[in-house]
Amino acid sequence: MPTTAHRRRPELAAFLRSRRARVTPADVGMPPGLRRRTPGLRREEVAQLSGVGVTWYTWLEQGRPINASPQVLDAVARTLRLDTPEREHLYRLAEVPYAAAPERLSRSVGAEVQGIIDALDPLPAVVYTSRYDVLATNPAYRDLFLVPETVRIGVPNVLWTLFTVSEEACPVVHRERELPVMVATLRSSYGRHVGEPAWEEFIRALSGASAYFARLWESGAVARPGPRVKTFRHEAVGELRMTSQSLSIDGMPESRIVVYTPEDERTREQVALLRRRRQRLWPVSDDEAAEIIHEWNTKNPAP
Template identity: 35%
Template structure:
């Protein structure tokens, strides 16, 4: 067996061993009838990865077929590979390694969270390079919804902006804010062009939002963040904020956005009122429909 044949065999064996480790419930499938073998069936992996069963079967059989980068990334996602396993799959498929994208942090340091919490009347968020909100304070929950109760996808700022109808009511001049966000998100995605997550996310969002589908092909780029934001909150009415954006020290991929009540407005008093409501009733939140069942 030559080196190429060995590589194809290793690829097939690797896929098989990872497939049997994934339970149907881990990918949102019902277990159903008794299964003869553990893990996912071939047809389930093929369907979830968006490839044909015949083609995937050939892969597991070690046949000499070309595997594209999008297929490698889809398989890595379905099989829930960690960073090392994902890189191993890329090597076996003879594809260049993806950009080194750090995993989204689920928990920030206690000191960083304490700093967010100390910004009592200032909604503050920390996002990763994919614009997922990974840390927040109570003030931000009174404005944007209970992040702790959202799914990972709903916690993505871009996704929420274009798929949650409540945001169109919350943002005064939503079109301007949303279109500017598209330009800034395109600038970010260009930095991680080899991360297939962005391609998948963008295609899915285009099918969900006519506005995003219209604006994305314009290739407009923005690098400067917002300086001012006016919101129309359903409980307290108009809120006016100055926006400050910071890089998180020692974590260049993380960004912090702080919404500071504008001087000369009643925004601070309204934030205090919202926080009292949030503390007493778990918040009159923008995204109550996204709460997880306890």
């Protein structure tokens, strides 16, 4: 049976030929030349413009089992005018680890995404960035998490809330189990943003505000987001067991929709009760909650 590498090499060869065929000499400032049988570049022209040997590039395009460095693949990608998805595809076919350039975190959501999470009510739903910034919420999420103490903090970031509110106001039960996982998940995302001022300031400020966060951060633990069963507390209905599930969002790098689903019938009834008592329980309206998020994101622009 052919190996994965054997299957990828023919695909790599076909991909390079198709990308080469769409780039004309005029696109790269070269004269068209005589007796050109195709409108695209010749192999030797791609090699010359990329600063690699003609034989090496020919072997690469023929799908031979040769090694390629990220620097060389980047040069070929520039010559062939590959966009970001095409560049990543080239790397994968060549079996070279792909390191995407850091992208700006989103600071808002469009009406379509807001409409999706609103339609999930009575399931609590929220849009988080990889730094746990809150970009959008639905009414059910605010029923469960938007307690008066978190509103007074005025920072729509889940980690900031959980580490700085009083233990009595913290909605997460088993903090000693859940918060280390969240910090480890944050560190996994931080690896793509090391040295960026906004991230470094966030870590510094939260470490200063919470000695517990500082200790967890110094531990160096790393984890990735995944579904978990969590227990939350609410002063009106008691403890609720919810399963959290993350969904990616096209066009919003490092952002995700997190939906909380009742784990049992009792919790489902409690969520329904919160919905019925929504207007009476919380003095913060939907518009006021959205304004809190907007004001914070305006004052704290992405890097």
